Amino acid sequence: MYFCEKYYSMNKNKIVLIILFIFPIVTYLIFSSAKHNALFLPTLSESNKEIPATWKTLDGETVQLKDKITILGFVGAEVFENKTNLFNLNQKIYNKYFGFKDFQFVMIAPIGTEKDCKEILDKFKLVSDDLSGWHFVFASKEDIQEYYNSFKLQTTLDHNLGTPNVIILDKNINHRGRKGKNKKGEEEYRESYNTMSSADLHNEMSDDVKIILREYRLALKKNSRKDEFRDKITEELENK
Incomplete structure (x- = not known):
């Protein structure tokens, strides 16, 4: 039972990590190819x-x-x-x-x-x-x-x-x-x-x-999410 919970926790962290780092890249690629007024100013x-x-x-x-x-x-x-x-x-x-x-x-x-x-x-x-x-x-x-x-x-x-x-x-x-x-x-x-x-x-x-x-608001939010995720992982490691 403990092994299952640990395995689930590890997979959950991996999923969060993928969403955190891959999604912004995908979003950037989508909007960078879009027409003006999408997301970024040239x-x-x-x-x-x-x-x-x-x-x-x-x-x-x-x-x-x-x-x-x-x-x-x-x-x-x-x-x-x-x-x-x-x-x-x-x-x-x-x-x-x-x-x-x-x-x-x-x-x-x-x-x-x-x-x-x-x-x-x-x-x-x-x-x-x-x-x-x-x-x-x-x-x-x-x-x-x-x-x-x-x-x-x-x-x-x-x-x-x-x-x-x-x-x-x-x-x-x-x-x-x-x-x-x-x-x-x-x-x-x-x-x-x-x-x-x-x-x-x-x-x-x-x-x-x-x-x-x-x-810049999007950049601040992205950095904030990274900090929150890092702090959460650090806290979990310290607790273990």
């Missing part, structure tokens, strides 16, 4: 540059892209010209998805625009409960241009060192977007999202942010 470029440590926020602190999911933008010297775009971004993306602890918004602006950026954040406080995920960082115009060029984007900054477009970076500072065939089977490429367009934010960007956040 990578457009890898291991981009970190925000320089000399670039400071309004609070005089540094901002790090590594280990964060980041919406990165360049607001330019005429910050108030972009206030409507920033408000759209705050309302349609930030307020909708804020709460994921590693999700942040980083807006790069020229030195000398600190007062304008602070005023915009003060206005956001009227419609957002928590702005801890919003960061403005400041640098010289030359450094901003050089940093923007490092992403090798198809678009360019205007004469104020700004653009209405923002990009998505993952925790490894990989640039994520759309590449390949869409749901209709049409070829598409999207490297940035236009904050001037409510439809662009509400549809494409909202969907893509949802995908990348879901991707």
Whole structure:
């Protein structure tokens, strides 16, 4: 009787082990071959540059892209010209998805625009409960241009060192977007999202942010299941 119970327990652990490690691989293969908007957001470029440590926020602190999911933008010297775009971004993306602890918004602006950026954040406080995920960082115009060029984007900054477009970076500072065939089977490429367009934010960007956040949630759940299984096996061995 004891042998049967032991044999059953061993087989049960094997089954759990197979489900734990094989199922995620099968799931990945299924979704990686699926069309866009299935599970993963394509990578457009890898291991981009970190925000320089000399670039400071309004609070005089540094901002790090590594280990964060980041919406990165360049607001330019005429910050108030972009206030409507920033408000759209705050309302349609930030307020909708804020709460994921590693999700942040980083807006790069020229030195000398600190007062304008602070005023915009003060206005956001009227419609957002928590702005801890919003960061403005400041640098010289030359450094901003050089940093923007490092992403090798198809678009360019205007004469104020700004653009209405923002990009998505993952925790490894990989640039994520759309590449390949869409749901209709049409070829598409999207490297940035236009904050001037409510439809662009509400549809494409909202969907893509949802995908990348879901991707990391699935990874967290998978790691959690692995930890639980390891702890369970360890506990059983220690008891025996």
